[in-house]
Amino acid sequence: MMVELREMTPKDFESYFCDKLERYTEVLAENVHEVGEAPSVQAERQLNNLLPEGLATPHHHLYTVQVEGQLAGYVWVKMEVEKKSAFLYEIYLVDAYCGRGIGTEVMKQLEAFLQDKEISYFKLHVFGSNTGARKLYEELGFHVAGVNMLKTLNHDPNVL
Template sequence: MENVKLRKMSEKDFDIYFQNKIERYTDVLSRNIHELGEETSLKAIKQLNNLLPKGLFTPNHHLFNIYTGEQIAGYAWIKIEVKKKSAFLYEIFIFEELRGRGLGTKIMEHIEGIIRQKGVCYFKLHVFGSNTGARKLYEELGFEVAGINMLKTLEEKVLS
């Protein structure tokens, strides 16, 4: 298996990541939120700015580039709250052409090692139900379902 490592993002890395994240998050929201109203890209920008009000320097948030050798392979974003003994995975993103090679598993194990060293007992994340590949990875790594959001699509009715 390939040598995989995490490197903390620089400010320049973060700027590139954040623009890329807005595009990817807009796409994910457009496929998964099932709402009408606020433009999806504006919603994505607003949510990301709320989560990272100080960008790369937002307390407790750790943003990394994922590397295989010297090649960037994706991104990881976690929040660690030592007092709560809790960590939340906001994102692990492997570039599409590098998926299916075990990188996600290796990075998740690496992240788990980092948060264990900080005394974290609870490692949480959210995954959309339609993301079957990620769900399979997380289940294989021992994550359990903590709650389920459900949706029923109703036919559109014209209001008079």
């Protein structure tokens, strides 16, 4: 199976951003435990802050994942060459492509790309509830660098 990372075109980015906004809103709704702005507002604000120039935002690299010519997902990574560091904002695969080794192949291709750029540290964040992604990252040699913890104090159903 041929897995390829292709730099996003402006049209790809437009589709990606809309899709990402919807998916990120859902993730925030499930995982953010503070009272405040609506998840959709928070998601849009954060994504616009991270990518103020869209596809042209410096240091950010956005790719489509292609499997035998078909769109299978997206990858978003930020590289800071002077710090020899990269941060994976997202690897996303369409459901039909999950569980087929494609995520592993994408991560291996990313690692090779980053090593060619003399990047020494590859970082990412994964929500604790995302056991599939955590398993993949651990199998690829990532280790826990910190842990966020939460304890619910108020069980009032009217409080988020």
